[in-house]
């Protein structure tokens with residue numbers, strides 16, 4: 136059997152070109168996910184973060200270039216084998232009508248199940264653990280349609296956790312969550328990474344949370360990686376200007392010492408043309 | 421384990437050696453009850469009618485110990501016709517369940533992929549252009565439906581699969597073929613046009629043991645294949661990305677499911693013509709009874725079997741001395757059902 140930790144990079148992409156129909160989103164992009172890292176991908180809306188994750192998880196076939204998993208071309212594995220090694224929480228989800236939380240989370244066990252092995256003890260344990268880890272044990276018998284957005288987000292996260300893959304790609308796992316639950320989810324991810332040796336890749340929009348939790352940051356712009364490395368090296372005033380077009384100051388987070396991005400104060404500008412905005416601005420002045 | 425204690429009320433787990441299975445309790449109970457209803461429908465179809473007979477007489481006739489008249493009415497007329505109804509109903513319902521799950525749409529049916537219109541085209545070509553009838557019509561219908569479905573599938577899938585594009589492409593190709601069908605009928609003689617019209621309604625009158633013998637093995641094979649795909653179908657209810665990330669080979673499983681669904685519809689149309697509105701409501705009724713997501717294949721099949729058997733009984737006996745083709749009755753009942761479904765969905769959206 137081959138060494139699973141080739142170059143310390145179980146998952147890496149070499150010169151991949153990804154796109155939809157005629158449009159190219161990433162051109163000749165190479166990126167390596169350090170093993171055992173908590174890698175956070177940041178970048179503006181539409182820059183290709185989700186597309187990259189889909190490419191890494193084999194949901195989108197690169198036009199050229201290759202993705203490698205455990206030293207082999209990812210395309211060489213049977214689909215279920217990929218799903219036993221690598222999990223993905225997509226950004227957008229569809230819940231089947233009338234499904235309960237526990238049933239949905241149980242579907243995360245699919246890659247481990249067979250025709251006659253549909254609900255082994257390990258399946259049960261994994262689901263119970265995933266529910267507990269995301270704090271939704273109480274919600275187990277409820278219908279997913281009837282949950283709040285944040286509760287639903289945690290159900291999807293639980294489904295990905297129940298899959299029990301050592302590499303986990305999370306596309307905006309903290310969207311819809313209140314600040315306490317954001318911290319809970321990120322603590323959970325950090326725990327999996329630190330104590331279980333999981334490799335986590337997450338797309339986050341909150342740069343300060345990204346800096347606090349990431350061991351490795353990948354900054355993307357227009358489908359290309361513009362910087363990667365440790366948060367304190369990567370997140371600088373010039374990078375935020377380059378990637379997001381935002382003037383800011385980067386100071387030390389008083390709690391963690393990691394970079395803290397504070398947008399520069401801008402006087403309120405009258406840019407709106409709608410009546411509402413026109414009426415609104417003078418009222419503030 | 422407290423969580424699954426909550427789940428335990430709903431599910432039962434069987435484990436032994438390498439085998440482990442889990443079932444929803446309610447689903448099992450509902451399926452058993454539907455089985456009873458199905459047997460009841462079969463009995464009703466045997467007992468009731470212009471000549472009402474008793475259970476004794478049925479038993480005697482089935483074991484060839486009744487009077488010649490009893491044996492003729494029960495064994496040669498009613499039994500094969502009722503069995504055909506049950507099997508056609510089950511095939512249509514499973515086909516509907518498969519397409520509704522694939523398209524994630526309660527209005528899914530074999531026709532979303534142009535099946536029924538294509539089957540009609542095939543049958544009309546045989547009847548009106550080649551002058552064939554009987555078995556040849558059935559073959560034409562099955563082939564027409566299958567070819568249409570394949571074309572729609574390939575057109576819709578040529579850049580990755582997508583359930584919604586499948587529906588749109590099915591509607592487009594269906595509309596096209598409908599004009600072809602009208603054209604074929606308008607250029608035929610009155611007599612031919614009339615027999616074509618009768619076929620197009622869907623009918624079970626005169627179905628005998630020959631039909632049963634052809635239908636039973638085909639249905640058995642297709643049902644086993646469909647049941648094997650039911651786990652894939654359940655996963656396919658998630659978004660394509662989620663299902664693929666969980667290890668479902670989306671393209672492969674979708675092609676197989678479409679093929680099985682088309683096969684089931686093909687068997688049904690070959691036996692009875694295009695019977696409307698069994699494929700559409702049966703899975704929805706089954707799902708509302710079991711209250712579990714997924715294709716609910718077995719309960720759907722039982723609902724479809726009972727519905728079609730009872731509809732055929734009604735068509736046979738309610739309008740004596742005339743027999744009304746079962747397709748007319750399912751059309752009326754199904755239309756009402758559709759109105760109800762749509763108003764219900766509409767209210768839900770407004771809530």
Ligand SMILES: Nc1ncnc2c1ncn2[C@@H]1O[C@H](COP(=O)(O)OP(=O)(O)OP(=O)(O)O)[C@@H](O)[C@H]1O
Pocket residue numbers: 155156160178179180181182183184185186187226
């Ligand atoms: N299925 C699709 N078909 C066609 N174009 C797509 C598709 N999905 C995304 N795109 C396009 O690809 C580009 C990159 O999209 P992507 O979803 O990767 O962005 P993102 O960085 O994840 O953005 P966000 O922060 O808003 O989630 C966008 O311009 C988008 O319009």
Ligand SMILES: [Mg+2]
Pocket residue numbers: 184185186226306
């Ligand atoms: Mg995205």
